[in-house]
Amino acid sequence: MQIYLPIAEVSVNAFLLLGLGGLVGILSGMFGVGGGFLMTPLLFFIGIPPAVAVATEANQIVASSFSGVLAHFRRKSVDIKMGMVLQAGGLIGAALGVVVFNYLKKLGQVDLLVMLCYVVFLGVVGALMFIESLNALRRSRKGGAGAKPKRRQRGWIHALPFKMRFRTSGLYISVIPPIIVGIVVGILAAIMGVGGGFIMVPAMIYILGMPTKVVVGTSLFQIIFVTAFTTMLHATTNYTVDIVLAVLLLIGGVIGAQIGTQIGVRLKAEQLRILLAMMVLVVCGKLALDLLLQPSELFTLGAAGGH
Amino acid sequence: MLRWLAPLLLILPIMASGEEVVLGLSRDTVSITTSFDGSEILIFGAVKREIPIIDPPLEVVITLAGPSEPVVVRRKARRLGIWVNTDAVEVDAAPSFYAVATSAPFDQALRDIEDLRHKVSINRAIRSVGAPSNITDSESFTEAVIRIRSDSGLYQTLENKVSFDQQTLFRTSIAMPADLSEGDYVTRILLTRSGEVVSEYETTIDVRKVGLERWLYNLSRHQPVLYGLMSLAIAIAAGWGASAAFRMLRNS
Numbered sequence: 001m002q003i004y005l006p007i008a009e010v011s012v013n014a015f016l017l018l019g020l021g022g023l024v025g026i027l028s029g030m031f032g033v034g035g036g037f038l039m040t041p042l043l044f045f046i047g048i049p050p051a052v053a054v055a056t057e058a059n060q061i062v063a064s065s066f067s068g069v070l071a072h073f074r075r076k077s078v079d080i081k082m083g084m085v086l087q088a089g090g091l092i093g094a095a096l097g098v099v100v101f102n103y104l105k106k107l108g109q110v111d112l113l114v115m116l117c118y119v120v121f122l123g124v125v126g127a128l129m130f131i132e133s134l135n136a137l138r139r140s141r142k143g144g145a146g147a148k149p150k151r152r153q154r155g156w157i158h159a160l161p162f163k164m165r166f167r168t169s170g171l172y173i174s175v176i177p178p179i180i181v182g183i184v185v186g187i188l189a190a191i192m193g194v195g196g197g198f199i200m201v202p203a204m205i206y207i208l209g210m211p212t213k214v215v216v217g218t219s220l221f222q223i224i225f226v227t228a229f230t231t232m233l234h235a236t237t238n239y240t241v242d243i244v245l246a247v248l249l250l251i252g253g254v255i256g257a258q259i260g261t262q263i264g265v266r267l268k269a270e271q272l273r274i275l276l277a278m279m280v281l282v283v284c285g286k287l288a289l290d291l292l293l294q295p296s297e298l299f300t301l302g303a304a305g306g307h
Numbered sequence: 308m309l310r311w312l313a314p315l316l317l318i319l320p321i322m323a324s325g326e327e328v329v330l331g332l333s334r335d336t337v338s339i340t341t342s343f344d345g346s347e348i349l350i351f352g353a354v355k356r357e358i359p360i361i362d363p364p365l366e367v368v369i370t371l372a373g374p375s376e377p378v379v380v381r382r383k384a385r386r387l388g389i390w391v392n393t394d395a396v397e398v399d400a401a402p403s404f405y406a407v408a409t410s411a412p413f414d415q416a417l418r419d420i421e422d423l424r425h426k427v428s429i430n431r432a433i434r435s436v437g438a439p440s441n442i443t444d445s446e447s448f449t450e451a452v453i454r455i456r457s458d459s460g461l462y463q464t465l466e467n468k469v470s471f472d473q474q475t476l477f478r479t480s481i482a483m484p485a486d487l488s489e490g491d492y493v494t495r496i497l498l499t500r501s502g503e504v505v506s507e508y509e510t511t512i513d514v515r516k517v518g519l520e521r522w523l524y525n526l527s528r529h530q531p532v533l534y535g536l537m538s539l540a541i542a543i544a545a546g547w548g549a550s551a552a553f554r555m556l557r558n559s
Contacts, residue, residue, distance in 0.1 A: 001342070002342065002485060003342065004339055004342070004343040004485065006516060006523045006527075007523070007524065007527055009488060010486045011343060011345070011485030011486055059538045059539065059542050060542065062539055062543060062546070063541075063542035063543065063545045063546040064546065065546070066543050066550075067545075067546035067547070067549045068550075070550045109392060111392075112389075112391050231535055231538060231539060234535075235527065235531050235535030235538060236532055241527070241534070241535065243534070243537070243538050243541065244523065246538060246541070246542065247541060247545075250545050251545070254545060254548075254549030255549070257549075258553045290390075291390055292389060293390075294390065295383060295390055297451075297454075297455065298382050298384075298451075299381065299382050299447075299451030300381050300383070300392070300455075301379070301380055301381075301452060301456075302378070302380075302381060
């Protein structure tokens with residue numbers, strides 16, 4: 001069944017979109033990631049204009065993170081105070097990101113920027129995760145295993161001013177690092193159309209030293225507001241949020257996420273992470289090839305002017 | 308005396324042919340609905356004449372053109388090992404859709420000079436005034452527009468696709484792809500004899516988004532804040548709904 005998207009102005013198969021939403025939903029349920037970093041490139045592949053894909057994906061992430069954060073609220077694993085601080089940075093970052101996005105759109109370089117961001121971040125995150133989970137798998141094979149010593153960073157982070165107490169996370173740290181993390185994730189959210197969970201989660205664990213159990217909930221909590229803000233900015237400045245596309249994706253997505261959670265329970269954590277890492281690397285490889293190989297069509301068409 | 312005669316003399320050649328088009332369209336509006344999946348337009352008609360059929364035979368040229376808009380064409384080149392957009396040329400006006408159908412091979416149906424005057428072929432329908440001085444091969448950018456749009460079915464050259472019976476009845480069908488932009492689509496019918504245009508007829512087909520498509524599009528342009536808030540409300544409702552529904556499923 002073909003469906004005409006009013007903003008993207010292309011006609012696509014509705015079941016393809018539902019399927020994509022479902023597939024990414026399953027993966028996001030399995031691995032506990034938002035799935036934006038997979039969905040946006042997939043939307044590029046099926047011919048949705050990049051600007052529309054990025055803006056619409058931000059809207060879809062609002063839905064999936066809201067669904068996820070409700071579960072975490074029930075488990076009381078959301079550090080609201082930390083979330084607020086991250087968000088303050090996130091909103092600044094999102095505004096900066098949209099400004100950069102619009103500027104590059106005028107120059108005709110926005111596709112390049114989005115692609116480069118994807119290649120760099122997917123490559124780095126994928127490679128790190130792959131190595132880390134391979135080591136973990138090897139350790140568990142040897143049978144040695146044992147929990148990794150808990151990592152708590154002392155040092156320069158604790159020397160910064162404006163300290164604040166975060167009860168739920170059990171932290172007493174300066175607000176500067178969380179704000180910077182928030183800004184970086186906000187910029188990425190606006191440019192890449194992702195929630196930024198795959199950067200936020202490692203940053204919270206390794207830079208801020210937050211306990212793992214509150215990390216996912218807090219990250220989701222913060223992502224809702226940043227992506228909601230990004231959606232509004234894209235909707236009011238670029239008019240590129242396609243609500244029909246978003247609805248189709250999120251119907252598939254929320255159903256897929258529940259199925260994915262069930263599958264995820266049956267697999268081992270290391271296996272899961274290795275699968276996720278490989279998937280990230282495949283997407284990254286595909287995007288990198290597009291940049292490195294000579295394209296079959298050297299020319300592209302775009303709307304004139306900056307409107 | 309001569310003052311009065313001059314306009315008459317101008318009209319004379321058209322009158323002399325005494326052949327004009329009576330046109331029918333299978334539809335004069337195309338509605339882009341949510342389930343829009345392209346459209347096929349049947350263009351048919353007859354030649355009305357007051358004189359007997361004369362030689363050489365008439366030919367029919369039919370064009371269907373979407374609204375013209377400026378287009379930025381960008382070319383990629385290799386920089387530091389990766390392919391990036393480097394050069395850009397703005398083509399001043401290129402129709403978003405263009406189909407030209409003829410009853411004979413194109414160069415027989417229409418002479419080049421007439422093509423130039425009436426802007427019939429795709430090459431002539433695109434207007435490109437000038438490229439930045441640093442770009443020497445601006446034609447390749449115009450060619451790229453034609454190539455890319457031809458590949459996606461937006462530009463079509465349909466030679467010998469107009470059937471023309473008894474020098475009187477003609478018809479053709481033009482397939483419009485699903486990713487149409489809205490606007491007035493100008494349909495022109497040219498009657499030619501040995502490559503010269505003897506009669507011209509023009510009408511428009513209205514291509515419009517309707518219903519939900521229209522409403523959403525207008526809302527996103529005129530009330531972007533409301534549209535954004537609505538998108539968010541739907542997203543949050545869907546997220547909450549899914550969470551609640553699956554919790555109920557698990558508990559039951």
